[in-house]
Amino acid sequence: MRVQHSHNATDAAGGLTFGPVLSKLSSFKTTSKKTLLPTIDFASLELATNKFSVINILGEGGFSHVYKATFNREVFAAVKKLDGGGQDCEREFANEIDLLGRVRHPNIVPLLGYCVHGETRLLVYELMQNGSLETQLHGPSHGSALTWHLRMKIALDIARGLEYLHEHCNPPVIHRDLKSSNVLLDSDFNAKISDFGLAVLSRNHNKGNLKLSGTLGYVAPEYLLDGKLTEKSDVYAFGVVLLELLMGRKPVEKLESSQCQSIVTWAMPQLTDRSKVPNIVDPVIRDTMDLKHLYQVAAVAVLCVQQEPSYRPLITDVLHSLIPLVPVELGGMLRVIQPMLTTNQE
Template sequence: MNFLSKNWMIPIWILSSLIVVLEPTEAIRTYPPLSSIADPVLPTEKKPPFSRIPTDNEAHSPGVSEIKVVHHEDLNTTILIALIIASTLLAAILLFLFCFWIFKQKNTEPLNINKPPKGQDSSKGLSLGPILDKFTPTRITTGRKGSATVIDYEWLISATNDFHEDHIVRVDSSGHIYKARFNDHFVAAVKRLHGRGPDTQRGFENAVDWLGKLKHQNIINLLGYCIHDENRFLVYEMMHQGSLESQLHGPSHGSALTWHRRMKVALDIARGLEYLHERCNPPVIHRDLKSSNILLDSNFNAKISDFGLATTEFHVKNKVKLSGASGYVAPEYLSDGKLTDKSDVYAFGVILLELLIGKRPVEKMSPSLFQSIVTWAVPQLTDRSKLPNIVDPVIRDTMDLKHLYQVAAVAVLCVQPEPSYRPLITDVLHSFIPLVPVELGGSLRA
C-alpha cells in the first residue's frame, strides 16, 4: 500500500493546481444586484457628449454589468469542465492503481496450500495440480497454485495393478513405494504410508503442505496425493535409481557410484539444503535427512524427499517432539531437544561419511553392541596416513588424494558435537563445486 499512497499525491497535486489557477478573483465573484441588468444599454445607443445626472430610467449601470455577467458565466463553465476532467482523471488513476495493487497482491502471495481435511476422501476432490498435462483431466481435481494434484483412488488401483507386490520398488520406514504406470508414456512412484494413527496423518499433511510449496531441482517433485478411507498415498516423480541407501548398502554395494558421482550426490544434497536454509522464508529444517530419503534419478541426480517432519525456525521456538533416524540425529537435539539448521548439517555430515566409507550410520557389532560411524571414523579421518585405508573399497585409489583430504575435513566439521563449530550449508556447497566435473554440474575440469 506504500506504493499506492505515494501515487495518490500526483492526481491531488494536479487537481489543486487547477483549482488555484482557475479560481476567480473577489471582483469577479461579486454578483451584481438583479436591478443592475434590468435595463442594459443597447449596442446602437450613443453616449451623450457631456456628463449629466442620470434620470430614474437611466439610473442603472449601462453595459459594465452585462460584461461581468457574461465573463463570470464563461469562467464558471471553464471551472466546471476542468473539475470534471480532473475528477475523471483522478478516478481513472485511482482505479488503475487499485487494480495494479490487486494484481501485485495475487502474484506476490506466498505459496500455501489448504491441508486435506482429516477423514475426508480426497479422491472426491480437494485442491490443485502443477503438472496437469501429465494426468487425465477427468481423474484429478484442480485448485490453487502451489498445491499438489488430488488423484482418483481408482486410478492408483489401475496404475499399480491393485498395489500388487510385483510393483513394489522399495520399502522404507514410512511406507511401501510402488511403480505406477498411468499410461504408455508416464510412470510415477506411489508411496503407501504405513500406519493410520494421528502421527501418520500429521506426517502426510506436512509432506503435502511442504512439497506443494517447495520447488527446486534437488527437492523431490510431488505430483499428487490421495486419501481413501484410512489410507494415505503420495505420488512422486519416478526416481529410477532408487535411494542412496539402497545404492550404498544394497546388493550392488555402491558399485554404480564412482567417486565423481558420489561428489555429485553430495553437491546436490548441499544445494537442496542451501535452498531450504537460505532461500526459504522462514528457513526450513528438514529434520529427517538420511540416505534413504535421498533419491536418485536415472542420471544419478540426487533429490531430497520425505518432508513429513520438516518444520521452520519459527515453530522450533516451541518444544518439538524428538524424532529422526538413529545415527543421523544431532547430539544437541538428542540431549536437549535443541533443533536448528545445524542439525541438518550434522545429518549431511553423516551421509558424507557413508559416501566416503561405505558403512551404515550405525553398525551392529553384536546382538547388544552397536557402533556409530561418527565415533569410529572421525579419529581416522584426521589422520592422513589412515584415511585412504578406511575409504570404501569400491572407490579406493580412484580419486585425487587432495580431494579426499578436503572431503574428509568437511565431513569432520559437519559432525562436530558443538553446533557453532559446524559450517553453514552455503560454505559446504561452495567447497564441493570445485570437486565435481563441469559436465556433472561442478567446476572441475579434466
C-alpha cells in the same frame, strides 16, 4: 483437512491423464502460500499399481509402502501409501502436501499429486529410476555404480537441496530426517531429497512442543540430548551421509558384542590423521581420486559432524567447498584432464 476434487486429474473413464498433469507441474511456479496440487482418484492409483501389488513395492517405512505406478503404459511414478499411522500419519501427510506443494527445486523430489481415500492417504511423486542412495551404497551392488566423481556430485546435489531449504525458503525449512534412504537418484544419478513428513519450519517450533524424531545414526547430539533443533541439525546428518559416500559403511554398525557403533565414532580418529584417511575409503573407489580432494572431503565431513553445533559450517559453506571437486559436466567447476591415449600405429 478438506480435499477439493480436481476434475483435471482424471478423464471421463476415471483413469488418470497423467501427461498433461506432468507437463503442467514441470512449468508450475506457485506465488501463493496455498498448496496447488492436483488430487488423483483412488481407482486410478489402484489401476496404475496393479491394486498395490507386492511386486510393485519400491520401499517401505514405519507406516507406509512406496509402489511403482504405470500410467497409460508410458508414464511412471512412485506412490506412497500411508495407512494405520493415526495422528502421526495424518500429520506427515499434511506436512508433505504443505511443504512440497510449494517447493520447486532440481534437488528436491517433486510431489505430483495426492489422494484421500477413507483412512488411506496417498502421495504421488516423480519416479527416481536409480532408487535410493542407501540401496546403491548398501544394497547388492555395494556402490559399484558410484564412482568418486559421482559420489561428489551426489553430495553436491544434496548440499544444493539443503541450501535451498535453509537459505531460500521463507521461513527456512529444517528437513529433520536427512539420511541416505531419503536421497533418491534419477536415471542420471541426480540426487533429490525426499520425505518431508518430519520437516519443520525454522523458528516455528519450541523445545517443548516438538516430538523427538529422526533416524538413529543421523540425529544430531544436541537434538537427541536437549531437543535443540536448528539448521545445523541437518548439517550433522549431511556429514553422516558424506561419510557413507566416502567409506561405503552404514551409519550404525553392529559389533560382535551385540553393541552398536556409529560411523562418526569409528571414523573421527582416522579422519583427522592424513596417513589413515586413504585406508578407510570405500574399496570400490579407493585410489581413484586426487589425494588433495580426498583430504578436503574428509575435512568437510569432520566439520559437519562436530558435537558442538556452532563449530559446524553453514550448508552454504559446505556447498562452496564441494563445487571445485565436482567435474563441470556433473554440475561443478572441476575441469578433468583426460590422460593421453597412446595407440600403436602401423
